[in-house]
Amino acid sequence: MFRPEIKVIDCTVRDGGLMNKWMFDEEFVRKVYLANAAAGIDYMEIGYLSSESAFSRQEFGPWKFCAESDLKRIIGDEEKKVKLSVMADIGRIDYADIPHRSESSIDMVRVACYVHQVDSAIALAHHCMDKGFETTINLMAVSTVGMRDLNEALEDLAKSRVPIIYLVDSYGAFYSEDIDTLAAKYMERLPGKTIGIHTHNNQQLAFANTITAIINGINYLDASLYGIGRGAGNCPLELLLSFLKNPKFNVRPLIQVIEEQVFPWREKIDWGYFIPYMVTGVLNEHPRSAMAHMESDRKNSVVEYYDKLNGEQAHV
Amino acid sequence: MFRPEIKVIDCTVRDGGLMNKWMFDEEFVRKVYLANAAAGIDYMEIGYLSSESAFSRQEFGPWKFCAESDLKRIIGDEEKKVKLSVMADIGRIDYADIPHRSESSIDMVRVACYVHQVDSAIALAHHCMDKGFETTINLMAVSTVGMRDLNEALEDLAKSRVPIIYLVDSYGAFYSEDIDTLAAKYMERLPGKTIGIHTHNNQQLAFANTITAIINGINYLDASLYGIGRGAGNCPLELLLSFLKNPKFNVRPLIQVIEEQVFPWREKIDWGYFIPYMVTGVLNEHPRSAMAHMESDRKNSVVEYYDKLNGEQAHV
Numbered sequence: 001m002f003r004p005e006i007k008v009i010d011c012t013v014r015d016g017g018l019m020n021k022w023m024f025d026e027e028f029v030r031k032v033y034l035a036n037a038a039a040g041i042d043y044m045e046i047g048y049l050s051s052e053s054a055f056s057r058q059e060f061g062p063w064k065f066c067a068e069s070d071l072k073r074i075i076g077d078e079e080k081k082v083k084l085s086v087m088a089d090i091g092r093i094d095y096a097d098i099p100h101r102s103e104s105s106i107d108m109v110r111v112a113c114y115v116h117q118v119d120s121a122i123a124l125a126h127h128c129m130d131k132g133f134e135t136t137i138n139l140m141a142v143s144t145v146g147m148r149d150l151n152e153a154l155e156d157l158a159k160s161r162v163p164i165i166y167l168v169d170s171y172g173a174f175y176s177e178d179i180d181t182l183a184a185k186y187m188e189r190l191p192g193k194t195i196g197i198h199t200h201n202n203q204q205l206a207f208a209n210t211i212t213a214i215i216n217g218i219n220y221l222d223a224s225l226y227g228i229g230r231g232a233g234n235c236p237l238e239l240l241l242s243f244l245k246n247p248k249f250n251v252r253p254l255i256q257v258i259e260e261q262v263f264p265w266r267e268k269i270d271w272g273y274f275i276p277y278m279v280t281g282v283l284n285e286h287p288r289s290a291m292a293h294m295e296s297d298r299k300n301s302v303v304e305y306y307d308k309l310n311g312e313q314a315h316v
Numbered sequence: 317m318f319r320p321e322i323k324v325i326d327c328t329v330r331d332g333g334l335m336n337k338w339m340f341d342e343e344f345v346r347k348v349y350l351a352n353a354a355a356g357i358d359y360m361e362i363g364y365l366s367s368e369s370a371f372s373r374q375e376f377g378p379w380k381f382c383a384e385s386d387l388k389r390i391i392g393d394e395e396k397k398v399k400l401s402v403m404a405d406i407g408r409i410d411y412a413d414i415p416h417r418s419e420s421s422i423d424m425v426r427v428a429c430y431v432h433q434v435d436s437a438i439a440l441a442h443h444c445m446d447k448g449f450e451t452t453i454n455l456m457a458v459s460t461v462g463m464r465d466l467n468e469a470l471e472d473l474a475k476s477r478v479p480i481i482y483l484v485d486s487y488g489a490f491y492s493e494d495i496d497t498l499a500a501k502y503m504e505r506l507p508g509k510t511i512g513i514h515t516h517n518n519q520q521l522a523f524a525n526t527i528t529a530i531i532n533g534i535n536y537l538d539a540s541l542y543g544i545g546r547g548a549g550n551c552p553l554e555l556l557l558s559f560l561k562n563p564k565f566n567v568r569p570l571i572q573v574i575e576e577q578v579f580p581w582r583e584k585i586d587w588g589y590f591i592p593y594m595v596t597g598v599l600n601e602h603p604r605s606a607m608a609h610m611e612s613d614r615k616n617s618v619v620e621y622y623d624k625l626n627g628e629q630a631h632v
Binding site: 175204205211239242252258278301 | 519554
């Protein structure tokens with residue numbers, strides 16, 4: 001599948017950091033950066049842009065903040081080899097803490113929001129655009145949003161100056177038919193905009209749904225090394241690149257950094273296909289209770305978890 | 317997705333046995349049988365039907381042979397609660413060793429063959445039908461078969477009396493577009509026959525491709541508990557049942573047997589998404605070299621394996 005408009009965004013550090021409070025050491029981030037550059041990845045999302053007034057550096061690692069000094073150490077003395085992206089959450093970043101692009105190593109700011117935050121997200125995104133950044137809005141958890149609310153949000157986004165809007169399957173709840181339907185809706189209601197896709201792997205459909213998105217004309221594709229990310233994780237970057245078969249991409253550097261840097265994290269954190277994540281995906285729920293279960297000493301007691309979640313749903 | 321013609325076949329013991337020489341103990345097989353019955357699964361494929369002249373009982377567990385005495389112990393004294401299926405490989409079973417259905421606990425014999433064995437497969441399948449069994453032919457590794465050979469095989473199968481023909485992605489090499497294309501071809505060239513699907517998960521597409529097959533009218537669906545099966549394994553049964561949402565199915569007994577019986581096997585054998593299996597899937601190769609790599613003491617040296625396989629392909 002070769003389409004020059006396609007851009008691949010590696011979310012390893014940003015989404016993977018949701019599993020370890022962004023405690024990746026500098027070597028990890030530097031090696032991922034170099035692997036992305038060698039593989040021909042378009043953007044590396046290196047973390048969140050957050051104000052230090054919102055989070056403590058004692059509790060969270062450097063990639064929760066993405067200070068310029070930290071970014072500079074990752075890039076080193078050479079010319080920057082891959083564009084850097086950061087994610088910004090509504091209310092977690094003061095406008096005054098957002099640098100101008102000319103003073104920053106960041107190229108793109110992606111604003112994540114829930115449907116009721118769309119107006120705030122547009123304001124923040126416009127602010128970032130005015131400071132020179134490429135910008136996207138990533139509308140999260142749309143699997144739980146009613147048709148009327150979604151249409152209204154898309155109408156607001158269509159009127160904005162933000163050029164790239166993401167379809168996000170936060171809970172890993174979508175089947176390919178859902179992606180077909182929503183991609184068509186986003187295309188129709190957001191004329192002239194580029195659409196992106198961010199998937200989660202609760203039902204082992206992250207890669208498949210990304211392919212479905214590509215077939216539907218979606219051009220910004222999120223993925224991560226070995227699928228590392230919150231809960232069940234994301235679309236595996238090495239699978240996506242193998243599928244795209246664009247000569248500009250090279251899978252080998254990804255395999256190398258997976259072996260050297262990602263495998264050791266498998267011993268410390270559990271992302272990927274596990275029954276608790278599967279259960280929240282099927283039930284279209286936030287994975288937070290599954291993550292808590294996986295971090296408890298009863299992580300293999302999956303029937304207990306299944307009964308708890310299904311009981312809760314039955315009594316809503 | 318509710319369609320009464322859909323039948324689900326659990327391949328846990330048969331395909332999972334490819335990873336442990338069918339050394340599952342009786343408790344495992346009995347618990348899987350009871351879980352399948354409680355979950356509303358249509359068929360349980362309990363192993364291979366092989367002649368003892370072809371394989372040694374010293375080397376292989378009971379589910380490589382499926383002797384009637386072993387099947388009876390699994391079923392116990394109660395009425396049989398789920399239909400039993402066995403797989404037969406060409407040349408590994410003497411016709412004389414195949415019982416008559418009236419003397420057997422087996423309901424269905426599935427004949428697995430490569431494209432050059434289609435005539436032998438049809439003969440064996442007809443023999444099984446004449447002995448009273450439900451019968452399928454599972455045409456393996458079609459991702460490596462040329463168009464002309466495939467058309468010829470389908471022509472032979474169309475003329476046969478065998479009512480059910482399987483599309484098999486032995487190497488986990490297919491994308492959903494391949495399934496679309498092949499499902500349409502099988503439907504067109506096998507008028508009046510029922511089509512089945514058997515997938516492998518090398519590229520995390522086993523479940524997605526099974527859904528694509530369903531959308532294309534394929535009605536016999538193979539899956540296994542937690543995806544256990546050769547190499548990357550199969551479509552996970554718990555995901556498939558959650559998707560089908562047919563009121564006759566019940567996911568909870570599957571979660572329970574996964575916790576009690578399947579989790580312990582995760583400590584002993586490596587099925588699922590691993591880089592070596594991903595590499596053979598992408599390259600459309602048999603997983604045997606990946607399985608050998610995973611069983612070696614260098615299983616995490618995935619760059620070495622990647623280079624070896626890609627080097628071999630480059631020099632063909």
